[in-house]
Amino acid sequence: MATKKKPAAGKAPVTRKLTIKKHKWELPPKGGKMESPDPIYFQNMPYARIEERLKKNDLIILPIGSTEAHGPNACPGEDTFLVTRMAEQVAQKVGCTIAQPLWYGSHPFHHMGMPGTILVPEETFIGMLKAMMAGFWNTGFRKMILLNGHGQEYVIPTAIHQFAKHFQVPGVFINLNWYHAIPDEFNTKDKGGPYDTPFIHADEVETSWSLALFPEFMDQSVAVDTVPRGWMPDGHIDKAGNLLRRPIAWYGQVGCGPVEISAYPEGCVGKSTKADPEKAYKGISAFMDYLTALCEDIMEAFPVGKLPPADQLTQRSPEEIKAVTKKPLTKGWKSIYSLGYPF
Ligand SMILES: [Zn+2]
Numbered sequence: 001m002a003t004k005k006k007p008a009a010g011k012a013p014v015t016r017k018l019t020i021k022k023h024k025w026e027l028p029p030k031g032g033k034m035e036s037p038d039p040i041y042f043q044n045m046p047y048a049r050i051e052e053r054l055k056k057n058d059l060i061i062l063p064i065g066s067t068e069a070h071g072p073n074a075c076p077g078e079d080t081f082l083v084t085r086m087a088e089q090v091a092q093k094v095g096c097t098i099a100q101p102l103w104y105g106s107h108p109f110h111h112m113g114m115p116g117t118i119l120v121p122e123e124t125f126i127g128m129l130k131a132m133m134a135g136f137w138n139t140g141f142r143k144m145i146l147l148n149g150h151g152q153e154y155v156i157p158t159a160i161h162q163f164a165k166h167f168q169v170p171g172v173f174i175n176l177n178w179y180h181a182i183p184d185e186f187n188t189k190d191k192g193g194p195y196d197t198p199f200i201h202a203d204e205v206e207t208s209w210s211l212a213l214f215p216e217f218m219d220q221s222v223a224v225d226t227v228p229r230g231w232m233p234d235g236h237i238d239k240a241g242n243l244l245r246r247p248i249a250w251y252g253q254v255g256c257g258p259v260e261i262s263a264y265p266e267g268c269v270g271k272s273t274k275a276d277p278e279k280a281y282k283g284i285s286a287f288m289d290y291l292t293a294l295c296e297d298i299m300e301a302f303p304v305g306k307l308p309p310a311d312q313l314t315q316r317s318p319e320e321i322k323a324v325t326k327k328p329l330t331k332g333w334k335s336i337y338s339l340g341y342p343f
Contacts, residue, residue, distance in 0.1 A: 020293045025089055027281050028215055032081070033088040034100065040091050042136075043100045050097070050139075058304050059096040059295060060141035061087045062132055066105035066150035069116030069260075070202035070210075071268030073223035076116050077103070078202070078210050083149035083178055085213040086288050094295040099136065102128060106152040108251050110259040116267065117260075122155055129159035130166075130343060133173065138336045140328050142307055143172040143298050147291075151201070151240060153177045154251045166343040167336060168314040169324055170307045172298055179241035181290045185283030186243050194279040196271065199240040200228055203270025204279075206240075212277035212284055223272045226264050230257035 033040050039049060042060065065080025075081070080101045091098050104118050106125040111117050120128075133144060148156055156175045163173065179186065179199065186205060187193025199205035211218055230237065237256055238246035257263075302308065310321045316339075323334035 020289050022289055025285050025288050027284060028212055029085055032085055040088055040098055041100055042097050053097055054140045056304060057095045058141055059143040059298055060136055061098045061145045061147050063087055063101035064146050064148045065101045065103055067103055067118040069114050069267035071266055071272050073219050073272060074202055075217040079150035081214045082209060083147045087147055090288050090291045093292055096295050105150045106155040109254050113261045126159040130163045133163050134336050146175045148177045167339050168316050170310040170313045178287055182283055182286045183243050185286050196274055200269045201240060202268035203272055204274040207272040207275030208280040211275055212280040224266050225271045225273050226266055226268055228269050232256045
């Protein structure tokens with residue numbers, strides 16, 4: 001068998017095309033893996049096993065969720081389970097590790113005061129993300145996917161950039177929002193998709209995905225519908241994920257629509273009674289195929305132990321970079337905190 005020579009990190013041609021292979025996934029999954037001894041979650045493994053894994057795959061997925069009201073039929077952990085359930089099967093396939101999720105997130109103004117929604121201030125949330133990144137770097141995981149399951153995509157990139165500006169280390173730090181990876185999978189029926197209504201929140205779309213990924217945490221017998229409303233003509237302001245490509249992002253305004261406790265105290269914005277797991281399976285498979293391709297392409301571009309070229313990413317001295325990129329606790333290694341604390 002001919003062996004393909006792996007390109008050196010940073011030397012790969014930039015014209016490579018993204019290829020996404022289709023895989024067969026178990027949907028709905030047979031339960032979750034957060035308490036499973038299967039080698040998936042960082043916190044669940046004997047440390048010796050983590051060190052063995054780091055020799056084969058040093059990519060870690062950090063699931064970033066929320067605790068948020070999603071209607072009487074849905075669990076408040078919905079945004080977290082959406083991404084952990086998908087990441088679990090992908091991690092098993094590609095051999096990367098998952099961190100136990102961040103269960104509390106950042107929220108837009110219109111979520112404020114909603115019972116069941118735990119609102120973390122932006123600074124605290126960003127600080128937590130940076131602390132997780134620093135800690136996993138220091139453990140030897142220097143390629144990270146911050147896999148986000150909640151409407152906080154406008155906050156997470158700030159954490160990545162603050163981390164990068166402070167530490168200036170040559171790692172791979174990616175924020176992936178599940179709904180952005182597969183925008184065509186949220187189409188309404190008039191555009192050839194499976195849904196009657198566009199994706200908003202705890203609605204037909206999100207509930208369909210939840211029923212497909214963790215039906216055991218849902219109870220559709222108490223599902224309710226609400227009518228989304230705003231004071232501007234429809235067409236200016238986008239909805240969840242900005243998937244409709246409207247001029248103003250969903251988080252790019254305050255004052256054009258009511259807050260949740262006033263207009264949608266039920267916790268759902270849209271038609272959750274129209275949810276059906278069958279509508280979601282194709283989109284979920286497409287997302288998991290994409291996440292698989294992303295993990296494989298990161299490890300292809302930067303095989304285990306390899307990082308992006310420091311001389312093209314940072315002006316820190318080669319000595320400083322050498323020390324913080326060494327295997328933890330080996331001779332000459334320094335912790336990432338040696339570059340500065342607090343951050
Ligand atoms: Zn949600």
